[in-house]
Amino acid sequence: MIRYAGMAERRVTPGGDEAAFLETYRPGDFPRPSVAVDLVVLTIEDCDLRLLTVQRNEHPFKGKWALPGGFLRVGPSRTAQGEGIDDAAKRELHEETGLPEGSVFLEQLGAFGAPNRDPRMRVVSVAYFALVRPTLAPLVRPGGDVRKVRWQSVSDREPAGLAFDHDTIVSSALRRVRDEIDRSHIAFELVPDTFTIQQLRAVHEVVKGTPIDPGNFRKRFLRMIDDEILEQARGKRLTASKPAQVYRFRAPPT
Amino acid sequence: MIRYAGMAERRVTPGGDEAAFLETYRPGDFPRPSVAVDLVVLTIEDCDLRLLTVQRNEHPFKGKWALPGGFLRVGPSRTAQGEGIDDAAKRELHEETGLPEGSVFLEQLGAFGAPNRDPRMRVVSVAYFALVRPTLAPLVRPGGDVRKVRWQSVSDREPAGLAFDHDTIVSSALRRVRDEIDRSHIAFELVPDTFTIQQLRAVHEVVKGTPIDPGNFRKRFLRMIDDEILEQARGKRLTASKPAQVYRFRAPPT
């Protein structure tokens, strides 16, 4: 007979106060899943959305490319429970990419927990997406377990190119980013600290996959200045022709 | 020394093909978290948004109200991995509420996995939110482990009234529902199969917490008929005065 968590829990003797209960509490002997974090790390290079993948150097899917990530570190006792899932995501991101702490936007995407998504054992993955400024993207270096990393074009990736269910996770992340870019400030995570209107427009175009009218985009942009979301920065960006005004994102006071 | 999943994994001998690897694979002996699903079940009754809570009959938080939910059932081996997380959510929902399968809208909210959110042991919870039509809400009966359930008003709940981190989860769900109601069709999950414009407006008002101009709401509503999202149903809803036309939601062909 297979034991499940709910049953095990009821074997514990009730009664007494909560402190006493916890003192004597012994977790049941039922199968637990491993919990992992998987990272959909995106940047923009050469007007192209790129995804960071790492090559697996062990079975299963040996040699295949996969999302960076790793297992949640769980402590050995009820009073030492280990790291939080957000912390695990942050840790894996910095371990495996070498990017400096706090330089990357990171947000939870959701949990992926179908059975058999990992052929070794039951694994529930909590997926995150990360946005890396193009200025930082070239600094990425394999670290931790990882031996090879690469930035892979999102548009011409193979339909089922990644290990595990990572293609599904990537699709879900792209949907989320495309959805959020119009309603939040995530576009500013994909440009350098100072940027021109055209650079920001390019980010929107690349993420959405459709061209945007420069004049109309400018109007939206100028409204953001009125709303004090953006401010002019000093200097101009030199190009082949007329130099462009440079702006900076003002972190909202919220 | 504390073992972590990543370390254990590397102890496995590499080489050979993947099938052979999996044959001989033995998962490492590292601590794993329990994975649970928690449900934020919402309905509308008397123009008031209500949350379904269950009373805990065991420590910890004995006697306190908490979200319905339970542990993910994980199989004993790599070839019998147990149920998926979405299935677990569905199962717990129907077990603990007695509501008929497939009658309730259910969507994943995200994972909550801070350490010490459960004092017994490390638990990572995957939260879901569910929307129950007001016609079904009175049918809810405690089932499974649960002895007492209640529909609790969302607006006059205590700030820290629930067990564990369930208040945080509820806040997150409410934010999500308020956000999604303008961009999706979830409002139709909170009305009976046929409904009047005023009923649907009441749902929006209750969820958003602000009054909405009836005339303006009507315009949005009529656009949905043009877009074939809604259709007229037969009959009229009788009220104290002029009866109102009744409509029906047409599931989009997507």
Added chain:
DNA sequence: TAAATAGTGTCTATAAGACATTATCTC
């Protein structure tokens, strides 16, 4: 007929989209 609620119309402000035009810089 009065009360109540369903249903309609109007006016304004705001934003998005299509597109033409001007300005300013490099070479």
Added chain:
DNA sequence: GAGATAATGTCTTATAGACACTATTTA
């Protein structure tokens, strides 16, 4: 001056919000 891109302006259409008004039913 030519070429290129930045920057601006115009016109149309769609939508949201405030609010006045009409229609239809019950009691």
